[in-house]
Amino acid sequence: MSSNDTADTLRAYLTSVKEDLMTGVSFMIPFVTIGGIFLALAYAVGDTQTVFENTGSAGWFLAQIGTAGLTIMVPILGGYIAYAIADRPGLAPGFLLAYLLQQGAVIEQAALVVGLSGGSSGAGYLGAIVAGLVAGYVARWFKSRDVPGVIQPMMPVLIIPVATMAVAAPLLLFVLGVPVAIANQSLTTFLETMQGGQAIVVGLILGGMMAADMGGPINKVAYVFATGLITEGIYAPMAAVMIGGMVPPIGMALSNFIAPHKYEAEMYENAKSGIPLGLAFITEGAIPYGAADPLRVIPSVVSGSAIAGAMSMALGVTMPAPHGGVFVVLLSNKPLLFLASLLVGTLVTAAVATLIKPDFEERINAETSSQSTQPTNN
Known part of the structure; x- marks a missing residue:
C-alpha cells in the first residue's frame, strides 16, 4: 500500500470517527439543554445553596428535572456513538458501559484491582466517548460474523449486545476506564481551580x-x-x-x-x-x-x-x-x-x-x- 493510500485510509477513518462522535453529540444535546436550563431555573427560583434540601418546593422539583437531564446525557452520548458505529446492537452496550464509567465507586474498586488509586468521581464525558467507541467497534465486529440462519434473528437483540458487554466491560473497567477517570478528574480539578x-x-x-x-x-x-x-x-x-x-x-x-x-x-x-x-x-x-x-x-x-x-x-x-x-x-x-x-x-x-x-x-x-x-x- 502506497503512502497516499495509507493517508487516504487514515483520513477516511478519522472522518468516520468524527461523524460517529457528532451523532452521539446530536442525540445528547437535547438532554443537556433540558438539564442545564431546568437546573438554572431551579437556582433562579430557589437558593443555590439549599435548593436540593428544600424538598417539595418549586426549585427542588426543577432541580430534579435538571439533574436527571444532566445525569442521563453522558450515557446517551456513549450509547449513540456506539449506535452510529454498529446500529441498534451497539446502543444498549454503549449506554450501559458509559453509565458504568460514571459510577465513581465502580471505577474506584476497579482502580484498586489494577493497583491504582483515584477515579472516585467517575470518567465523565471522556469515559462516555471511549465507552461508545469501544462498544460500537466490538458490536460491529460481532455483527459482521457469519452465523447460521436460525441464530440470525437473535443476533441484534440478544447475542451481540450480551457478547459486546462481556468483551468490552472488562476492557473498559480495568484497562481504559481507570486512566480516563483519573485524567477526567485532573482536568476537572484544573478547570475548577484555574485563575487569572x-x-x-x-x-x-x-x-x-x-x-x-x-x-x-x-x-x-x-x-x-x-x-x-x-x-x-x-x-x-x-x-x-x-x-x-x-x-x-x-x-x-x-x-x-x-x-x-x-x-x-x-x-x-x-x-x-x-x-x-x-x-x-x-x-x-x-x-x-x-x-x-x-x-x-x-x-x-x-x-x-x-x-x-x-x-x-x-x-x-x-x-x-x-x-x-x-x-x-x-x-x-x-x-x-x-x-x-x-x-x-x-x-x-x-x-x-x-x-x-x-x-x-x-x-x-x-x-x-x-x-x-x-x-x-x-
Missing part, C-alpha cells in the same frame, strides 16, 4: 476554536469539550464557547454594514441574516464571508472570538445551557458581562475585518490583473 492567566488562556483557545472553521470540526471539538463539562458542574467554558461562536456572524455583518464597499453587493443580504443567526449561536452564519475571502475573514473572526472568550473567562461568566445564544442569556450568572464580552468580541472582529479588507472592486481588479499577467502555455 490560566482562565484567560483557556478562553482564548476555546473562543478562537469556535471561530476557526465556523461550524466545522475544530468548532465542534471546542463545543463538545464545553458541553461535556456541564455534567461536571463547570459552566464557564460553555459561556466562552457560546460567546465565541456568536461573534463571527455578528462581527462580519457589522463590518459589512460599516464598510459595504469592501464586500460584494450580494453580501449585504448575508449581513442582514448574520445578526439573528449570530444572536441564536449559529456560527455558520459567517461561512459566506469566510468562503469569499478566507485569508482575511478567518483572522478577523478568530481574533474577535478569542478575545471575547478570554474576557468571558476572566470575568467569571458562566452558562449552564449548551445552546440558545442571546435567548438564554438570563440563565448566565452575569448576563450583562456575557453581553459585554459578546459586544467587545464583535467590535474587534468588525474592526479587524474592516481594516484589513481592501475595497471589493480593487481586490477584484488586482486579482484579474494578476491572472492576466501570468504566462500562458503555447
Whole structure:
C-alpha cells in the first residue's frame, strides 16, 4: 500500500470517527439543554445553596428535572456513538458501559484491582466517548460474523449486545476506564481551580476554536469539550464557547454594514441574516464571508472570538445551557458581562475585518490583473 493510500485510509477513518462522535453529540444535546436550563431555573427560583434540601418546593422539583437531564446525557452520548458505529446492537452496550464509567465507586474498586488509586468521581464525558467507541467497534465486529440462519434473528437483540458487554466491560473497567477517570478528574480539578492567566488562556483557545472553521470540526471539538463539562458542574467554558461562536456572524455583518464597499453587493443580504443567526449561536452564519475571502475573514473572526472568550473567562461568566445564544442569556450568572464580552468580541472582529479588507472592486481588479499577467502555455 502506497503512502497516499495509507493517508487516504487514515483520513477516511478519522472522518468516520468524527461523524460517529457528532451523532452521539446530536442525540445528547437535547438532554443537556433540558438539564442545564431546568437546573438554572431551579437556582433562579430557589437558593443555590439549599435548593436540593428544600424538598417539595418549586426549585427542588426543577432541580430534579435538571439533574436527571444532566445525569442521563453522558450515557446517551456513549450509547449513540456506539449506535452510529454498529446500529441498534451497539446502543444498549454503549449506554450501559458509559453509565458504568460514571459510577465513581465502580471505577474506584476497579482502580484498586489494577493497583491504582483515584477515579472516585467517575470518567465523565471522556469515559462516555471511549465507552461508545469501544462498544460500537466490538458490536460491529460481532455483527459482521457469519452465523447460521436460525441464530440470525437473535443476533441484534440478544447475542451481540450480551457478547459486546462481556468483551468490552472488562476492557473498559480495568484497562481504559481507570486512566480516563483519573485524567477526567485532573482536568476537572484544573478547570475548577484555574485563575487569572490560566482562565484567560483557556478562553482564548476555546473562543478562537469556535471561530476557526465556523461550524466545522475544530468548532465542534471546542463545543463538545464545553458541553461535556456541564455534567461536571463547570459552566464557564460553555459561556466562552457560546460567546465565541456568536461573534463571527455578528462581527462580519457589522463590518459589512460599516464598510459595504469592501464586500460584494450580494453580501449585504448575508449581513442582514448574520445578526439573528449570530444572536441564536449559529456560527455558520459567517461561512459566506469566510468562503469569499478566507485569508482575511478567518483572522478577523478568530481574533474577535478569542478575545471575547478570554474576557468571558476572566470575568467569571458562566452558562449552564449548551445552546440558545442571546435567548438564554438570563440563565448566565452575569448576563450583562456575557453581553459585554459578546459586544467587545464583535467590535474587534468588525474592526479587524474592516481594516484589513481592501475595497471589493480593487481586490477584484488586482486579482484579474494578476491572472492576466501570468504566462500562458503555447
